[in-house]
Amino acid sequence: xxxxxxxxxxxxxxxxxxxxxxxxxxxxxxxxxxxxxxxxxxxxxxxxxxxxxxxxxxxxxxxxxxxxxxxxxxxxxxxxxxxxxxxxxxxxxxxxxxxxxxxxxxxxxxxxxxxxxxxxxxxxxxxxxxxxxxxxxxxxxxxxxxxxxxxxxxxxxxxxxxxxxxxxxxxxxxxxxxxxxxxxxxxxxxxxxxxxxxxxxxxxxxxxxxxxxxxxxxxxxxxxxxxxxxxxxxxxxxxxxxxxxxxxxxxxxxxxxxxxxxxxxxxxxxxxxxxxxxxxxxxxxxxxxxxxxxxxxxxxxxxxxxxxxxxxxxxxxxxxxxxxxxxxxxxxxxxxxxxxxxxxxxxxxxxxxxxxxxxxxxxxxxxxxxxxxxxxxxxxxxxxxxxxxx
Amino acid sequence: xxxxxxxxxxxxxxxxxxxxxxxxxxxxxxxxxxxxxxxxxxxxxxxxxxxxxxxxxxxxxxxxxxxxxxxxxxxxxxxxxxxxxxxxxxxxxxxxxxxxxxxxxxxxxxxxxxxxxxxxxxxxxxxxxxxxxxxxxxxxxxxxxxxxxxxxxxxxxxxxxxxxxxxxxxxxxxxxxxxxxxxxxxxxxxxxxxxxxxxxxxxxxxxxxxxxxxxxxxxxxxxxxxxxxxxxxxxxxxxxxxxxxxxxxxxxxxxxxxxxxxxxxxxxxxxxx
Amino acid sequence: xxxxxxxxxxxxxxxxxxxxxxxxxxxxxxxxxxxxxxxxxxxxxxxxxxxxxxxxxxxxxxxxxxxxxxxxxxxxxxxxxxxxxxxxxxxxxxxxxxxxxxxxxxxxxxxxxxxxxxxxxxxxxxxxxxxxxxxxxxxxxxxxxxxxxxxxxxxxxxxxxxxxxxxxxxxxxxxxxxxxxxxxxxxxxxxxxxxxxxxxxxxxxxxxxxxxxxxxxxxxxxxxxxxxxxxxxxxxxxxxxxxxxxxxxxxxxxxxxxxxxxxxxxxxxxxxxxxxxxxxxxxxxxxxxxxx
Numbered sequence: 001x002x003x004x005x006x007x008x009x010x011x012x013x014x015x016x017x018x019x020x021x022x023x024x025x026x027x028x029x030x031x032x033x034x035x036x037x038x039x040x041x042x043x044x045x046x047x048x049x050x051x052x053x054x055x056x057x058x059x060x061x062x063x064x065x066x067x068x069x070x071x072x073x074x075x076x077x078x079x080x081x082x083x084x085x086x087x088x089x090x091x092x093x094x095x096x097x098x099x100x101x102x103x104x105x106x107x108x109x110x111x112x113x114x115x116x117x118x119x120x121x122x123x124x125x126x127x128x129x130x131x132x133x134x135x136x137x138x139x140x141x142x143x144x145x146x147x148x149x150x151x152x153x154x155x156x157x158x159x160x161x162x163x164x165x166x167x168x169x170x171x172x173x174x175x176x177x178x179x180x181x182x183x184x185x186x187x188x189x190x191x192x193x194x195x196x197x198x199x200x201x202x203x204x205x206x207x208x209x210x211x212x213x214x215x216x217x218x219x220x221x222x223x224x225x226x227x228x229x230x231x232x233x234x235x236x237x238x239x240x241x242x243x244x245x246x247x248x249x250x251x252x253x254x255x256x257x258x259x260x261x262x263x264x265x266x267x268x269x270x271x272x273x274x275x276x277x278x279x280x281x282x283x284x285x286x287x288x289x290x291x292x293x294x295x296x297x298x299x300x301x302x303x304x305x306x307x308x309x310x311x312x313x314x315x316x317x318x319x320x321x322x323x324x325x326x327x328x329x330x331x332x333x334x335x336x337x338x339x340x341x342x343x344x345x346x347x348x349x350x351x352x353x354x355x356x357x358x359x360x361x362x363x364x365x366x367x368x369x370x371x372x373x374x375x376x377x378x379x380x381x382x383x384x385x386x387x388x389x390x
Numbered sequence: 391x392x393x394x395x396x397x398x399x400x401x402x403x404x405x406x407x408x409x410x411x412x413x414x415x416x417x418x419x420x421x422x423x424x425x426x427x428x429x430x431x432x433x434x435x436x437x438x439x440x441x442x443x444x445x446x447x448x449x450x451x452x453x454x455x456x457x458x459x460x461x462x463x464x465x466x467x468x469x470x471x472x473x474x475x476x477x478x479x480x481x482x483x484x485x486x487x488x489x490x491x492x493x494x495x496x497x498x499x500x501x502x503x504x505x506x507x508x509x510x511x512x513x514x515x516x517x518x519x520x521x522x523x524x525x526x527x528x529x530x531x532x533x534x535x536x537x538x539x540x541x542x543x544x545x546x547x548x549x550x551x552x553x554x555x556x557x558x559x560x561x562x563x564x565x566x567x568x569x570x571x572x573x574x575x576x577x578x579x580x581x582x583x584x585x586x587x588x589x590x591x592x593x594x595x596x597x598x599x600x601x602x603x604x605x606x607x608x609x610x611x612x613x614x615x616x617x618x619x620x621x622x623x624x625x626x627x628x629x630x631x632x633x634x635x636x637x638x639x640x641x642x643x644x645x646x647x648x649x650x651x652x653x654x655x656x657x658x659x660x661x662x663x
Numbered sequence: 664x665x666x667x668x669x670x671x672x673x674x675x676x677x678x679x680x681x682x683x684x685x686x687x688x689x690x691x692x693x694x695x696x697x698x699x700x701x702x703x704x705x706x707x708x709x710x711x712x713x714x715x716x717x718x719x720x721x722x723x724x725x726x727x728x729x730x731x732x733x734x735x736x737x738x739x740x741x742x743x744x745x746x747x748x749x750x751x752x753x754x755x756x757x758x759x760x761x762x763x764x765x766x767x768x769x770x771x772x773x774x775x776x777x778x779x780x781x782x783x784x785x786x787x788x789x790x791x792x793x794x795x796x797x798x799x800x801x802x803x804x805x806x807x808x809x810x811x812x813x814x815x816x817x818x819x820x821x822x823x824x825x826x827x828x829x830x831x832x833x834x835x836x837x838x839x840x841x842x843x844x845x846x847x848x849x850x851x852x853x854x855x856x857x858x859x860x861x862x863x864x865x866x867x868x869x870x871x872x873x874x875x876x877x878x879x880x881x882x883x884x885x886x887x888x889x890x891x892x893x894x895x896x897x898x899x900x901x902x903x904x905x906x907x908x909x910x911x912x913x914x915x916x917x918x919x920x921x922x923x924x925x926x927x928x929x930x931x932x933x934x935x936x937x938x939x940x941x942x943x944x945x946x947x948x949x950x951x952x953x954x955x
Contacts, residue, residue, distance in 0.1 A: 434795050489670035591777055
């Protein structure tokens with residue numbers, strides 16, 4: 001999917017020299033349709049052999065019994081070493097004690113910001129807590145006026161609110177994913193902070209597609225903060241003019257009371273159970289997981305590797321923008337591993353949109369969401385009570 | 391008002407309306423020749439500064455649109471041929487050949503026209519899955535090989551074939567198939583053209599079902615490819631317009647050359663209703 | 664009887680296709696709508712439960728479903744009259760005895776009908792752009808501030824209505840034209856001799872003669888407009904704030920995004936019932952009007 005889909009073709013020639021008899025066909029899917037298309041492919045018995053899968057989708061596909069367990073292949077492999085991977089990330093691939101995927105790259109969200117605009121507003125360092133951040137957002141807003149903003153929080157992205165929510169001490173679902181926990185004080189606090197950003201005009205109430213060019217607009221100072229992921233390191237480097245390259249930087253997420261957590265995201269490589277070429281698929285998976293190829297992959301995409309050994313390579317160590325990510329990776333939390341998570345997070349985003357728009361109060365929004373989520377999880381509760389673990 | 395005055399007013403209104411209606415299509419054509427980013431300017435331009443084929447080149451080159459064009463063409467042609475065969479046979483039978491249950495079946499078919507096709511879509515998908523046909527062209531073509539509307543259209547027209555002609559042929563000893571091939575089909579030609587145009591257009595423009603049932607990018611038809619492209623490349627205005635032109639042009643040309651038949655089909659299908 | 668056999672041989676292929684690929688799925692949809700068929704059931708059929716009218720009950724209690732119904736209702740209530748008015752007006756103009764090049768105008772007005780919906784929806788998405796779209800540019804000339812057509816929950820559905828009317832008013836125009844042409848010319852002659860104005864001609868002759876056609880066209884158009892799907896899918900993805908989620912779009916997401924096939928099938932049947940009810944209403948109103 002996405003950029004990874006575009007660059008993988010460049011890595012394949014090397015694979016072909018190692019395994020000339022294996023033919024690889026690439027199917028690219030845009031992220032906006034990938035989840036749906038993969039489920040359709042599963043329903044239609046048309047799944048690929050090897051697939052990049054967002055690690056939050058793994059529980060869902062495991063519940064569908066769509067993925068091949070990888071324990072045996074892992075035991076025999078010399079290239080894929082579990083101990084070399086960041087444990088929090090590795091853990092997202094283990095469902096019910098079995099390994100179903102190998103992390104390919106990690107993704108977490110943190111701040112991309114305009115250092116110079118922040119300095120002009122009187123701040124030398126990025127924010128270390130929500131309170132500091134609020135002051136910065138307010139200060140920048142006063143400086144830039146009504147036509148411009150301090151932070152971009154696209155309403156069609158669920159990640160910004162999710163990051164704020166995951167920083168809270170309470171889990172997002174309770175009782176092993178049987179019920180929603182969005183009425184907790186923590187989530188309400190996150191939702192309130194999110195809403196405040198719009199109420200105080202720190203963030204424009206728009207979607208990502210309405211902004212004609214996210215990178216240009218940061219360059220133009222339309223906003224000064226943006227919550228995004230590692231792929232944008234490369235994009236900003238590429239799309240902003242050279243004279244502006246010194247003006248932007250990354251920083252770890254501020255949390256409610258200090259440095260905050262972020263999402264343990266990323267993509268894994270999985271093998272579908274119905275594949276008829278599982279051996280070959282594993283060979284390709286191994287190839288893509290070797291530190292050498294991971295380094296090349298990093299150079300091509302800017303995607304951060306999940307293996308510590310790759311992080312020690314000079315290119316990564318010297319990448320100033322990646323330092324914040326390295327620090328953030330020590331503070332990542334996974335999202336609930338339930339198959340319905342995709343739907344739950346989609347409902348959360350829709351509710352947040354309505355709260356921002358003023359149709360619902362924070363309390364009403366949280367209560368509504370809990371009600372919806374409880375209904376969504378009803379089948380899971382039934383299956384759990386029957387003992388058929390999803 | 392004088393006749394001349396009325397005429398002027400009438401034609402002013404008509405020309406104004408025509409311009410408004412045509413405008414989006416003409417603009418689409420114009421922007422397709424603009425360079426990337428040219429259209430996202432204020433004030434929005436109407437005509438390209440320097441006409442360029444770059445968008446079309448990119449579509450055929452990087453985006454592989456030739457493939458989707460061929461897919462659409464192939465699929466539409468196949469569907470049309472099959473549907474002409476199936477519907478003409480059945481339509482003629484319902485018009486001219488007596489068989490048990492003919493009238494009740496016809497009534498049920500007509501009543502079923504009310505049911506929106508989307509009701510059938512989900513189980514149809516599951517059916518295709520069990521037949522192992524998901525992600526194949528068979529899944530797209532087979533459900534549309536025959537349709538109530540097509541059968542009905544042919545039937546209406548076939549009613550006008552003189553019975554004496556058919557009886558005479560029977561007395562001469564011709565088989566039913568022979569009669570169909572040498573007398574009925576030629577007589578049905580105008581409505582077959584109509585049905586052909588309808589089916590071709592319908593298949594070319596079909597979006598929802600192929601979207602659901604085709605997962606392999608190589609198999610995509612033009613509308614799906616365009617929809618996908620448009621959700622990904624939101625800022626690439628000019629590229630999208632070139633894609634839209636390629637999608638719309640073939641059917642517009644088909645329509646312009648055969649509009650007589652197409653319009654007749656609408657009238658026959660609706661006015662009798 | 665030879666003819667009888669041939670008849671079955673001729674009719675069976677089509678009937679088979681229609682039976683297997685339309686009627687069977689429709690019946691199956693009815694059955695599926697009574698179960699909670701979902702992803703879990705797709706994985707293992709033992710996870711399926713029969714829920715009777717449970718899906719229907721849940722839907723009727725789901726605010727998102729009612730929002731979809733309201734959006735679709737708005738689309739039909741505003742779009743159909745607009746579309747019919749445009750069709751009738753253009754038909755009257757083209758049919759005028761004073762007109763030159765009737766065929767040309769008829770073709771132009773009909774052209775949008777045959778265009779691929781996805782393609783022209785993409786075109787319109789750019790025309791409706793807040794800053795760079797030509798619609799706002801044109802409106803600015805008459806002093807109207809830029810409207811965020813596809814981003815403002817109040818204007819997104821009207822924008823789609825505008826688009827839908829443009830796209831298919833030509834279809835009904837053609838039907839109206841045929842109907843107008845079948846009105847005997849001497850009726851108009853007699854009226855003109857009596858000194859009737861254009862408006863009176865319209866009210867006294869045209870409208871009454873058109874009544875059956877008007878009914879037919881409005882039934883077909885209403886049924887068609889209830890099936891709104893591609894426009895929101897391409898232009899707005901149901902947004903902003905769910906203001907363009909139609910019943911079919913809701914069904915599509917429920918069925919093909921979340922794989923709640925039981926619930927989605929129930930939506931499809933509810934849609935069918937809605938269309939049926941509105942059609943029956945239209946027929947009843949027409950009959951009452953006729954009686955008067």
